[in-house]
Amino acid sequence: MAGLGSLPTARRGQNAVLRRAAAPYSDQYPYTGAKLDGKAGTGKGGVQVPAPGDTKHYYQDPPPGAYRGPCPGLNTLANHGFLSRDGITTYTEMVAGLQNVYNVDFATAVALTMLGFVFDGDPISEMISIGGDATLITGQDGNFTGEYGGVSKHGTFELDVSLTRNDFYLTGDSHSFNGTLFAMMLETAKNTSSASNPLFDFNAMALYRSQQYDRARVENPWLYFPELALHNYGAATFLYEAFPSSAKNNTPDLETISSFFGAVQLEDGTWGHVGERPPPNWHNRVVPMTLADVTGGIDALYAAYPKDFGANLGGEWFSLNQTYTPSTNPSRKRQAPSAGDDSLVCGAYGEILETALAAPQPYAMYGFVLEKAGPVFAPYNCSFPGLPTSIAGLANS
Known part of the structure; x- marks a missing residue:
């Protein structure tokens, strides 16, 4: 090679x-x-x-x-x-x-x-x-x-400020399951629903995302939280949009979420890790999950507890002066998708195109995106001034 x-x-x-x-x-x-x-x-x-x-x-x-x-x-x-x-x-x-x-x-x-x-x-x-x-x-x-x-x-x-993974600076391992963080997420779910039947729903995820950010601001002297970190909000939507079983009324309960996270409670009350899987007799969503569900979920979760984008440099906070104005409010999670969702979808596609240009081989990656994703997003009539939106346009750029 x-x-x-x-x-x-x-x-x-x-x-x-x-x-x-x-x-x-x-x-x-x-x-x-x-x-x-x-x-x-x-x-x-x-x-x-x-x-x-x-x-x-x-x-x-x-x-x-x-x-x-x-x-x-x-x-x-x-x-x-x-x-x-x-x-x-x-x-x-x-x-x-x-x-x-x-x-x-x-x-x-x-x-x-x-x-x-x-x-x-x-x-x-x-x-x-x-x-x-x-x-x-x-x-x-x-x-x-x-x-x-x-x-x-x-x-x-x-990125930093994950749900159940350490910030990279703290341990050098930001991909392995952390049972302590899962326990914190569970405690938040108990507080926003009930101790006997904790739900990892919108309310729990919005509050826990906020708590994780606040904790990282204090504990990670080299925290980096750019606008790109909104991806973590999208990941949080999966706990109540994709993981619940339609055979259990789409309830994001502890049995379901712990199974998908591979979280098992040990004899001493702490949480260990096994292989991730759906719980027994799990059925997927009846209605497909859409990009509007994901992007709207990001909007609503962030709007519930807005955070400053920035970085800790040796423990001193520096704002990145990036602003993100959610196009919806926290009640978005209860609303049906609207025509305004097209702007959210186009925003997601635009981010994919811009990131492709920064890949190690930008021409190959950009062409790959246009070939695979271009036809999927064509019906949205997205416009990106300065960015080619076809293979022919890429060749001439």
Whole structure:
């Protein structure tokens, strides 16, 4: 592989993990109908995951050397073979897995997949690690396109002020589950709902996001919280939008959330970690989750407890003078999507395009985004002055 000699010696053992494709889908177990072809499924949800009898998608512990990262949702997909169980997945696997398991609609599956890729994936091989650096596996021989760190790489897709992961500066590990933080999140859920039946709903997530920020301002002398950190608010929406079971009235209860986070309570009352998975008899959403659900959720969570974007420099806070004005108010979570959601969707697409231009190989990444995401976002008639919105425009820019 071109460029191999310049890579750190510690990374030359990555090939010890051989990539295994995701388990194929079948007509017997169609889920929401998405195949490993990068196309849309039916969006008909309310189905049990994994389907009874579909042994290819039953839970398995990660194989030795497998990659897992900070995202419980992606770890769950890999543990069930909806992504390659080694944690080295592809664009088509991720787009299908997000649709079939969580019943996110096609545009949302593409947008979420692209956000991962523009930060941490390889546009030539169309592969990405859901954990740490696996450039020697995700890259193609003769087409080394730069070092892509995987989803665990700090400062790209993974950022400070996570729900259950440490800030990188504090431990050097910002991808592993932290049982103490899970316990704090649970305590917040108890306070916003009830101690006997804590719910990880909007109210709990909005308050806990605020508490995590306030805690990090004090505890992390090198905290970095740019506007990009709004991605963490989007991740929080999954706890009450994607993880609850439609067979349990879409209730984000402790059984459900602890299972997706791999959180198990130990005899001493603390929380340990096992492989992430849905709880027994789990059924996905009946109605597909849309980009408006995600972007509107970000708006509402942030609006509930607005925070200053900035950085601690040796413990002294410096504002970045970035402003974010939510286009909705906290009651947005109870409202149906409106025509104004188009601006939120276009904002997400614009961020993907701009981030692609900063990739190690911007031409390849930008072309990859236009090819895969361009047709999906075309109906929204998004306008980005100065940014090419077609392959032809890219070639002439």
